[in-house]
Amino acid sequence: MDTATDPTRTPFAGPGLDEIEAARAIVARVAQPTPLETSRYLTDVLGAPVILKCENLQRTGSYKIRGAYHRLSKLTAEERARGVVAASAGNHAQGVAFAARELGIHATIFMPVGVAIPKFQATRAYGADVVLSGSIVDETLRAAADFAAETGAVLIPPFDHRDVIAGQGTLGLEILDEVPGVETIVVPIGGGGLISGVASAVKQRAAQEGRTIRVIGVQAANAAAYPASLAAGEPTEIGLVATIADGIAVSKPGALNFEIIRDAVDAVVTVTEDDIARALLVLLERAKLVVEPAGAVGVAAILAGLIPAPENGAEPGPVVAILSGGNIDPLLMQRVIAHGLAASDRYLRLSIMLPDRPGQLARIAEILAGVNANVVEVLHTRHGNGLQLSQVELVVSVETRGTEHRQQVIQVLRSAGYDPVLEEE
The missing domain is CATH 3.30.70.260 (ACT domain)
Structure with missing residues (x-):
């Protein structure tokens, strides 16, 4: 779904460029600059240089550490003493658990009963108390909120918070520094934390430089709350269908995230389960990268012909696809590879x-x-x-x-x- 966008419009509803720059200094204490890998295969497919931003190689296996650490670093001494609580099926859980350990804060993480064992073990290994509750993430979120109300622990939201968005926006600044000529950035969308941070950073920086950078979001077709919400003009809850991209299966956009995406993101596209499986296979075979399904939807969109090549100048400029995470259950990987081979x-x-x-x-x-x-x-x-x-x-x-x-x-x-x-x- 296309959104009318004025790339020179600032400030956005979310954090300003100065906030994201300040967050960068904080996030740099724990998050490492992740590699960029040029993909010749995807370049041939798109007809423009495609560069993969490998947040699947980030500490804890995803970008989530950025927003989690930044949010926790902003807590007062009294809030830190009360501890933090979060709910997640994987990446947010690990990000909060790791950040809490680094900052000396006690963390309680609620995870669904059927959570993948590697994600459960990793979260607990970072020192958090892990509570299994609920069969779906919405039930787990309610359990975490109840725990916060009962104990006074600070609830750390996965995407709908200004500090979280600013932390995720540091990834956008990193891309601008490493690929100064970037013309398009392709970003996975669940609740919208990552893309709202990246779009806030790159659109404001681009406006200062007097140029245009496209930001395109990608959702799994089985969990695509943003097209419906953008059409309705407000965050709209949808019914979720099972998807292999469980990391971005969110039934309703965050309120602040929605405002930023409405104003700063150029388009939101959706990809099928077969598209995602094919993308994982391409990343394994061609790039030698292990990526979780949610983290591969940007590549899926390129392979499906949903990302137009940049048209600025005689030669198309670089397209950066963010690989947002690499925490995939080995048993799921086995099934996805078979499905990807069949889909191909x-x-x-x-x-x-x-x-x-x-x-x-x-x-x-x-x-x-x-x-x-x-x-x-x-x-x-x-x-x-x-x-x-x-x-x-x-x-x-x-x-x-x-x-x-x-x-x-x-x-x-x-x-x-x-x-x-x-x-x-």
Whole structure:
């Protein structure tokens, strides 16, 4: 959804450039400048230089440490003595736990009951008390708010707070220093903390320099609260559908975040689950980077053709895609890789009904070998639903080289008299 934007308009509803500059000195105590990696593959796809900002390599595995540390550093001595509480399924939890440890503040973190074990263990390893409560994040947030009311602990919001936004905005300043000619920045959006900070920083700096920098936000289509909210003109709650990008699955934008995004972000686009899975696979294979699904949506948008190449000057300027986090559950990674291969037409599962007589399995193997298809897994059973007494079912998983090869595999089986049925991963 496009938003009418005047890039020279300042100040924004959120923190001013001076606030973000001051936050930078504070955040620098714990956050390291993360690498930038030029992607030749994505450059060829987009037709403009694409640079990956690797916040997946940040301490705690995401950008969240920036906003969390900045917010906690602003607490008074009396507030610090009361301790802090936060609710999160992962990155915000780790950011708050780490920041609290560094500042000597006691932290209690509420996490959903089904949280990924690596995220639970990492949060506890930073010294926080971890409480499992609620089956979804909204329930966990309510439990944390109740705890704050009962104990006096300071509730640290994940995105809707001026100090948090200013902390996240330090990433925008870092990009401007490292890629001074940047023309477009692509940013994942959940509640809006990261993009509102980055947009506040880069739009105000660009206005001072008399130039334009586009900021484009990306949401998972299954959790896209911003397009609906921008259309309605106010933060609007949506029903969430399950998404692999759980780190940006937020049902309603933050109030302050919404104001900044409405005024300072040039467009918000959405990507599908298949788009995200393909992006993770590209980052693994081409960039050798482990990125969580939420952190890869910017790359997904580039691959899906949703990010137009910059048009300023004779040569398009750089596009920076922020990889916002790398905290992915290994079991989820396994499933996502398989899904990404299938979405890229490089992996398929076929169900084939065979007559129950000797030699059929060998014949299928010979046919597949004839078209250089690599068989990954085979299931041969006489007990499937709907099978006749004279039939067996063969489920074969095959690795292919792409769309053309995939169609060739299916066609050669049909030409041999079989009726392969494609199974979803």
